[in-house]
Amino acid sequence: MKNQKQLVDKFQLEELEHRYEMAWISEVKLTGSYEGQSVSVTIPVK
Amino acid sequence: MKKILFSFLSFLCFLCYSQEKEIIVLDENTKQPISQAHLFYRDLNEGSISNEEGKANLLIKNSNLSLLHLNYNEKLILKNKITELDTIWLSQKKNLLEEVIVTNINIKKKLQYVLDNFSDLYVDYPTKKECSFKETFLFDGNYKRLFLSQILWWSKSSEHPFKKNYNKFAKLKLNEISYSKNIPLNLDNKKSKDEENNSGAIISKSLINFFYLNHAINSLLLPDIGEIYSSIEESDDNSITVSYSTDWKINEEGASNRNNGKIIFDKKTNAIISFSKNIEFKNRVSKEIGKETGKTAITDYKNNSFDYSFAQNNEGKWSLNFFNTTINLLFNYDKMPHTIKFSNSLYVLKESKSKRVNDDGLIDLNNPIYKSLPSQTVLNSNNILLTKKEKAFINN
Numbered sequence: 001m002k003n004q005k006q007l008v009d010k011f012q013l014e015e016l017e018h019r020y021e022m023a024w025i026s027e028v029k030l031t032g033s034y035e036g037q038s039v040s041v042t043i044p045v046k
Numbered sequence: 047m048k049k050i051l052f053s054f055l056s057f058l059c060f061l062c063y064s065q066e067k068e069i070i071v072l073d074e075n076t077k078q079p080i081s082q083a084h085l086f087y088r089d090l091n092e093g094s095i096s097n098e099e100g101k102a103n104l105l106i107k108n109s110n111l112s113l114l115h116l117n118y119n120e121k122l123i124l125k126n127k128i129t130e131l132d133t134i135w136l137s138q139k140k141n142l143l144e145e146v147i148v149t150n151i152n153i154k155k156k157l158q159y160v161l162d163n164f165s166d167l168y169v170d171y172p173t174k175k176e177c178s179f180k181e182t183f184l185f186d187g188n189y190k191r192l193f194l195s196q197i198l199w200w201s202k203s204s205e206h207p208f209k210k211n212y213n214k215f216a217k218l219k220l221n222e223i224s225y226s227k228n229i230p231l232n233l234d235n236k237k238s239k240d241e242e243n244n245s246g247a248i249i250s251k252s253l254i255n256f257f258y259l260n261h262a263i264n265s266l267l268l269p270d271i272g273e274i275y276s277s278i279e280e281s282d283d284n285s286i287t288v289s290y291s292t293d294w295k296i297n298e299e300g301a302s303n304r305n306n307g308k309i310i311f312d313k314k315t316n317a318i319i320s321f322s323k324n325i326e327f328k329n330r331v332s333k334e335i336g337k338e339t340g341k342t343a344i345t346d347y348k349n350n351s352f353d354y355s356f357a358q359n360n361e362g363k364w365s366l367n368f369f370n371t372t373i374n375l376l377f378n379y380d381k382m383p384h385t386i387k388f389s390n391s392l393y394v395l396k397e398s399k400s401k402r403v404n405d406d407g408l409i410d411l412n413n414p415i416y417k418s419l420p421s422q423t424v425l426n427s428n429n430i431l432l433t434k435k436e437k438a439f440i441n442n
Binding site: 021038041044 | 247335
């Protein structure tokens with residue numbers, strides 16, 4: 001049972017990672033998000 | 047004994063130094079310096095690139111040297127003549143445009159062809175590239191940061207796989223630092239210890255994606271970009287230069303942008319051998335209020351340019367030899383407007399096949415690259431030479 005639970009957890013984690021990756025690809029590759037079009041900058045203020 | 051040792055060490059230094067040579071590349075008609083000329087030992091897949099003053103540091107190798115520039119005829123210098131060189135004169139390519147019938151060009155189709163045939167046109171195997179990387183940061187027109195360092199860029203292929211986890215397809219390792227100077231921004235005129243390591247920069251993770259041409263082409267073919275207007279500017283025996291522009295497009299957040307630039311295609315392979323893109327922005331604004339000071343900072347993006355150029359290796363595959371991105375911003379801090387300009391350049395000096403590299407000295411791309419630099423410079427020379435203005439900033 002423990003192994004089965006581990007497998008389910010692993011599957012869920014991989015599935016989540018896959019969805020996250022696909023969402024990022026869609027955002028960058030298929031839409032006009034700035035992440036796909038230009039660099040971004042950081043200017044820290046106090 | 048000390049004198050003999052000193053003389054011997056001096057001689058050794060001289061021998062080492064004599065293995066490299068400063069060369070200036072000039073236009074044979076205008077006598078003006080030529081920047082971004084690629085001094086390339088094609089057999090060895092290595093070389094150097096001239097700076098804005100046409101100057102380059104060249105390692106002397108036992109191999110014929112090719113002088114490459116997109117607007118100039120290629121010049122071959124035989125290996126036994128390299129040591130005699132100080133100045134190299136290049137002649138401009140002849141524009142054949144008036145002599146040929148110009149037909150309309152379908153730029154989207156040509157870009158799509160490059161994407162569809164990317165692995166045939168460009169290096170499609172894992173490589174390690176020995177590069178010089180230069181970052182400049184100007185605040186109100188004055189240098190605040192300049193560093194030039196040797197970077198090793200390992201990449202699984204020339205093609206960006208559109209994976210978020212960049213570690214699986216690209217690694218950047220820091221080698222010697224040639225020059226490094228960082229003046230803290232000090233916006234509130236209060237000196238504190240953490241100021242020096244808390245300055246502006248291009249976000250590294252957003253930068254690395256743009257080292258890949260297919261990523262940049264993809265950004266031009268996004269559905270939101272709309273029509274691309276293009277015209278052929280020049281045509282010579284080997285290449286065709288196309289200029290392009292797009293309309294202003296507004297996004298969901300109310301910000302607008304439009305693109306323009308130039309692309310040079312190789313006539314034989316239809317590969318892109320030079321790609322430039324400039325994105326102009328309207329209302330791309332971010333606002334932040336300082337937690338300690340309560341002061342308001344508004345960052346207003348103005349434009350972001352990208353330049354790529356490629357060289358063909360002895361296997362007939364094209365590979366990146368120069369990349370630059372420059373971003374201009376208006377930064378309004380406590381109701382005071384300032385101009386900001388960040389520029390990052392990557393010069394590929396040597397490329398070799400390499401299935402993998404270890405993780406020693408990896409740059410943490412979660413932080414700006416300048417934060418990975420050691421405080422002391424290791425080396426005081428580089429194949430890429432600084433301009434007079436840049437040297438003045440480093441030395442003062």
